[in-house]
């Protein structure tokens with residue numbers, strides 16, 4: 001059956017800020033305390049979504065989360081009115097308050113793992129929200145993420161939603177940022193490629209020494225079981241621990257794939273030769289690998305430019321486009337390599353640069369901002385059409401951002417009770433624009 005790859009981008013929430021919350025994510029750590037611009041961040045994200053829509057691709061929007069997360073602060077013992085909760089958290093535990101204010105759900109590559117209906121035993125699209133246990137500020141996303149996904153893909157005849165894996169490090173799951181699906185045509189049964197950072201139950205496996213491996217093999221295996229994937233359609237690979245220690249905190253910082261093409265750094269995986277062979281053998285037919293040598297682009301350049309956090313897109317005219325952040329153009333080694341790829345005989349025909357600096361300063365590039373959902377014709381009709389990007393939705397979301405968002409936010413502003421009111425007012429209106437029903441704790 002004919003199918004399409006839809007990209008569901010996370011709308012940046014009104015509390016987007018730089019709190020240095022992600023140990024092992026170089027950009028997050030180095031931009032701590034920078035003043036953020038939530039309005040600009042949201043508009044930059046919307047501009048990318050609209051550009052992909054204008055190219056004829058299916059583009060969706062996933063709503064952000066309620067922040068500050070007052071419920072979590074209450075679970076941690078802060079009491080009184082909402083304003084009192086914020087004031088006491090700001091005084092006694094400012095880092096916890098910052099974690100409860102992060103707009104990190106914008107990086108929807110970490111929202112869930114999605115398996116298309118062509119791959120699953122019951123022929124439905126399966127969703128498992130990622131538990132994101134390694135970072136406290138992200139571990140509080142998955143319940144609301146699950147509700148937003150259910151409100152976006154609500155038709156039970158087509159979509160199956162699972163709960164997140166147990167929230168412990170053994171099953172640390174970072175979702176689609178560590179998951180790539182290969183196929184020839186989107187409607188074919190594909191090969192699902194799960195990349196993990198370490199094994200939780202086998203201490204003999206290599207593991208990084210400096211920075212955490214957020215995602216475990218056992219989490220990937222559980223998701224493959226839950227989604228009903230067959231063993232001959234799944235490939236597991238371990239991320240090279242040495243690159244995790246250089247700031248490659250998710251696989252999508254060092255590799256990206258689409259259809260029958262893998263674009264990756266030569267140091268991305270443990271036993272890379274074997275990984276490539278297994279992928280190629282399980283996919284069958286032609287498999288293209290663009291493997292970037294370290295002497296052309298170092299791991300450090302890959303981390304600062306986010307070359308691999310790009311979107312590899314099949315356009316309607318059959319050409320392949322690489323969507324990259326502006327940081328790639330500013331890095332001479334990366335830009336030289338990319339222009340050679342474009343101008344040579346590689347599968348990449350064109351490059352498109354986006355200014356996503358607000359997200360990039362927290363370590364989120366074009367690929368972090370999107371969750372890929374392969375949908376066939378019937379599923380395309382069945383998802384919540386109010387979340388599908390269009391001329392009208394683009395205008396109404398831009399207008400909504402202009403009315404509700406601040407253009408400057410620092411850590412000191414997070415305790416402002418007015419910010420909570422602004423955020424809830426905005427999100428309440430958003431659930432009507434996107435026809436989501438009640439998905440936020442303050443609405444339930």
Ligand SMILES: NCCC[C@H](NC(=O)CCC(=O)O)C(=O)O
Nearest residue numbers: 018019020021022025028104368
């Ligand atoms: N896929 C990209 C995810 C980026 C995200 N950054 C953050 O959460 C930074 C937030 C801060 O530092 O304020 C992360 O590391 O999980």
